[in-house]
Amino acid sequence: NAGVTQTPKFRVLKTGQxxxxxxxxxxxxxxxxxxxxxxxxxxxxxxxxVGEGTTAKGEVPDGYNVSRLKKQxxxxxxxxxAPSQTSVYFCASTRTLLGDTQYFGPxxxxxxx
Amino acid sequence: DAKTTQPPSMDCAEGRAANxxxxxxxxxxxxxxxxxxxxxSQGPQYIIHGLKNNxxxxxxxxxxxxxxxxxxxxxxHATLRDTAVYYCIVRITFDYKLSFGxxxxxxxxx
Numbered sequence: 001n002a003g004v005t006q007t008p009k010f011r012v013l014k015t016g017q018x019x020x021x022x023x024x025x026x027x028x029x030x031x032x033x034x035x036x037x038x039x040x041x042x043x044x045x046x047x048x049x050v051g052e053g054t055t056a057k058g059e060v061p062d063g064y065n066v067s068r069l070k071k072q073x074x075x076x077x078x079x080x081x082a083p084s085q086t087s088v089y090f091c092a093s094t095r096t097l098l099g100d101t102q103y104f105g106p107x108x109x110x111x112x113x
Numbered sequence: 114d115a116k117t118t119q120p121p122s123m124d125c126a127e128g129r130a131a132n133x134x135x136x137x138x139x140x141x142x143x144x145x146x147x148x149x150x151x152x153x154s155q156g157p158q159y160i161i162h163g164l165k166n167n168x169x170x171x172x173x174x175x176x177x178x179x180x181x182x183x184x185x186x187x188x189x190h191a192t193l194r195d196t197a198v199y200y201c202i203v204r205i206t207f208d209y210k211l212s213f214g215x216x217x218x219x220x221x222x223x
Binding site: 031035041042043059090 | 210215
C-alpha cells in the first residue's frame with residue numbers, strides 16, 4: 001500500500017513550456033485534490049475531483065487544467081508555464097467527506113525559469 | 114478570511130509536553146477542528162480532529178474549550194522529530210476543502 005504518490009519529484013521548466021504532474025493513490029479514494037505551496041505560506045487548493053470523470057476549480061485554478069480519467073489517478077497540467085507557477089505541488093486524497101482525513105503525497109518541486 | 118489564529122512560532126524542550134494553542138472564535142456548530150503538521154519539505158500529515166469533545170490518539174491530544182472558540186493540541190513527549198509547522202484548520206463536515214493558514218512553526222530543542 002503506497003498511499004499517495006507523485007511523479008516527478010522535481011522539474012525545471014522554461015517559461016512557456018508545458019508539463020503534466022501525475023498523482024496516483026491506491027486506497028480507492030473518491031476525492032482527490034491538487035494544492036500548491038509557495039515559500040513560507042500554507043497550501044492553496046488549485047483543483048479537486050469528487051469522483052472519476054469529475055473535476056472542479058479550487059481557490060487558484062488559473063493557468064492549470066486537470067483530468068481524472070481513472071479513479072486512482074489525478075493529473076495536473078500546465079499548458080504554458082510561467083515563473084509565478086514556481087512552487088511545490090501536493091496531491092491529496094480522501095475516502096469521503098464525512099470527517100475523513102486527507103492523505104498527502106510527498107510533493108513535486110517545480111521551478112519555472 | 115482566516116478562520117483560525119495561531120502563534121507564528123514556539124520552542125519546546127525535548128521530552129517535555131508541547132502545548133499548541135489555536136483560536137477559532139467564529140467557529141460554527143457543524144465545523145470540526147483539524148490539526149495537521151508538515152515536516153520540512155514533506156506533505157502535510159494528519160494528526161487529530163474533533164468536534165466538541167476532547168480527543169486522544171497515539172500522536173497527540175486535542176483539548177477543545179467548552180465554548181469551542183479555542184483549542185490546544187498537546188504533544189505529550191516532544192521529540193526532535195516533532196519539529197514541524199503545525200496547522201489548525203476548521204472545516205465543515207461535508208466541505209471538500211482544507212484551508213491552510215500560516216501555522217505555528219514548532220522547534221523542539223535537545
